[in-house]
Amino acid sequence: MGKPLIDYRAVFRALPGMVALLTPDLIYADANDDFLRLAGRTREQLLGRYIFDVFPENPNDPAAAGMRETRESMLRVVGSGERDTMALLRYDIEDPQRPGVWREHYWSPVNAPVHGPDGQVALVVHRVEEVTELLHARGGANGGARAQVLEAELYTRARELQEVNERLRQAHAQEREVALALQAAMLPAPGPTGPHATAVRYRPAVGALNVCGDWYDLVDLPGDNLAIAVGDVVGHGLAAACTMGQLRSALSAACRVADGPAQALEALGLYARFVEGAEATTVVTTFIDWDSHTISYSCAGHPPPALVHGDGTVSFLDEATDPPLAARPEHLSRPQAHVGFTEGSTLVLYTDGLVERRDEDIYSSLDRLAASLTHHRHSDPEALADALLADLLPTAGTTDDAALIVLRL
Structure with missing residues (x-):
C-alpha cells in the first residue's frame, strides 16, 4: 500500500x-479556520x-x-528558538462590525518556533485556547453570578502571575547586567603581541540568564612566546561568571610556570575539583x-x-583531546600534540556558541567554520x-554565549 497523500x-x-x-x-503568514x-x-x-x-x-x-506580554513571549521564541507558554491573560478585541466597541476575551497562549534549514526561527506558531465562553457559561439561576465570580478570580490570578513574571524578568535582567559587567572586567582587550595582530570577541546569549560562562585569555611566556x-x-548567569573568573586566573598562572599546555590543564583540572x-x-x-x-596544544573536551x-x-x-575538567573520578595526565606553522597563517580559538546548532552535527558546524575561514583568509x-560572527551567528542571536580569538602567526 502506498503512502497516503496528505x-x-x-x-x-x-x-x-x-x-x-x-x-x-x-x-501573519497564515491562520487556521478556528x-x-x-x-x-x-x-x-x-x-x-x-x-x-490587527x-x-x-x-x-x-x-x-x-x-x-504576547510580544515579549513571541520575541523570546524568536531569540531563543524554544517554546514559550504564557499565563492566562485578558486580551480584548475590537468588534470588526462596531468600531470602538471592545469585547473582552481570555486567552491561554503558547508560542513555538519552526526552524528553517539554517537553524534560525523561520516561523512562530501562535496557538491560543479561547476560554472566554467557559468563564461566561451559565448554569442555573445563579450561573451568571458564579461565572462573574469565577471570571474575577481568574482575572486576579492572571494579573498576579503577570506581576510575578514581570518581577522575575526584572530580576533576571538585573543579574544579566551585573554578570555582563563582571564579564567585561575579566575579559579585557589583549595586550601587545609584538608584530602579531590579534582580535578577540565576546557575544552574550540572547536569554536573560544564558550568559557569562565563556572566556578567553592571552598569556605572555618566556622568550616572547605566547x-x-x-x-x-x-x-x-552570575554564578558562571564568578566560576569563569576563578578558572581563567588559575589557568593564566599555570601557563606561566608549566612546561606545556597539557601540564597547565592538569594543574587547572586539580584546581577545578575544589571550585563550585x-x-x-x-x-x-x-x-x-x-x-x-x-x-603545542591540549584540549579538555573543547571544540578544536x-x-x-x-x-x-x-x-x-x-590530536590531543581529553574529557572536560574534573570529569574523571581520578586525576590522569593530559595529552599534548604539536603542529608546525608558516608565517602568515592564522590561529582561531572559539567556544561552542560560535559554531554549534541544535539541528546539525558537530562536523557540519566545523565545516561551516572552515568555509568561512577559507573565504575570509x-x-x-x-x-x-567580524566576518566569522556575521557568517556563523544567527541574526537574532543564540541561546549560548560565544568567545573568539583570532591570531595572525
Missing part, C-alpha cells in the same frame, strides 16, 4: 483550536499584517498588558613558539582550534573576527 495546508486549516503562523517580524472564526477576522484582514496592527490593545483599559586559551563553564560549578568545564590551551614555528594555512586550507587541532584579524 494536504498539510488543509490539515492546518482544519486544526481544532486557534492556530496562526507568524514571521520572526510578527507578520482562528479566523473566533477572532472575527477574515484571512485577508490578517495575512501580511503586523499582529498588533489586534491592538484596548485603549479603554489602562491596566491592559496583553499586547506587551599562550592562548578559551574555555566554557557549564551553567549561566567548575565541573565539566571545557577548555583548550595552545603554546606558540615563534622560534621553532610550532604550536582551527589553523588557517596560507593557501586557504584549514586544519583542526584535534586574506582579512586582517579584526575583519576576520
Whole structure:
C-alpha cells in the first residue's frame, strides 16, 4: 500500500483550536479556520499584517498588558528558538462590525518556533485556547453570578502571575547586567603581541540568564612566546561568571610556570575539583613558539582550534583531546600534540556558541567554520573576527554565549 497523500495546508486549516503562523517580524503568514472564526477576522484582514496592527490593545483599559506580554513571549521564541507558554491573560478585541466597541476575551497562549534549514526561527506558531465562553457559561439561576465570580478570580490570578513574571524578568535582567559587567572586567582587550595582530570577541546569549560562562585569555611566556586559551563553564548567569573568573586566573598562572599546555590543564583540572560549578568545564590551551614555528596544544573536551594555512586550507587541532575538567573520578595526565606553522597563517580559538546548532552535527558546524575561514583568509584579524560572527551567528542571536580569538602567526 502506498503512502497516503496528505494536504498539510488543509490539515492546518482544519486544526481544532486557534492556530496562526507568524514571521520572526510578527507578520501573519497564515491562520487556521478556528482562528479566523473566533477572532472575527477574515484571512485577508490578517495575512501580511503586523499582529498588533490587527489586534491592538484596548485603549479603554489602562491596566491592559496583553499586547506587551504576547510580544515579549513571541520575541523570546524568536531569540531563543524554544517554546514559550504564557499565563492566562485578558486580551480584548475590537468588534470588526462596531468600531470602538471592545469585547473582552481570555486567552491561554503558547508560542513555538519552526526552524528553517539554517537553524534560525523561520516561523512562530501562535496557538491560543479561547476560554472566554467557559468563564461566561451559565448554569442555573445563579450561573451568571458564579461565572462573574469565577471570571474575577481568574482575572486576579492572571494579573498576579503577570506581576510575578514581570518581577522575575526584572530580576533576571538585573543579574544579566551585573554578570555582563563582571564579564567585561575579566575579559579585557589583549595586550601587545609584538608584530602579531590579534582580535578577540565576546557575544552574550540572547536569554536573560544564558550568559557569562565563556572566556578567553592571552598569556605572555618566556622568550616572547605566547599562550592562548578559551574555555566554557557549564551553567549561566552570575554564578558562571564568578566560576569563569576563578578558572581563567588559575589557568593564566599555570601557563606561566608549566612546561606545556597539557601540564597547565592538569594543574587547572586539580584546581577545578575544589571550585563550585567548575565541573565539566571545557577548555583548550595552545603554546606558540615563534622560534621553532610550532604550536603545542591540549584540549579538555573543547571544540578544536582551527589553523588557517596560507593557501586557504584549514586544519583542526584535534590530536590531543581529553574529557572536560574534573570529569574523571581520578586525576590522569593530559595529552599534548604539536603542529608546525608558516608565517602568515592564522590561529582561531572559539567556544561552542560560535559554531554549534541544535539541528546539525558537530562536523557540519566545523565545516561551516572552515568555509568561512577559507573565504575570509586574506582579512586582517579584526575583519576576520567580524566576518566569522556575521557568517556563523544567527541574526537574532543564540541561546549560548560565544568567545573568539583570532591570531595572525
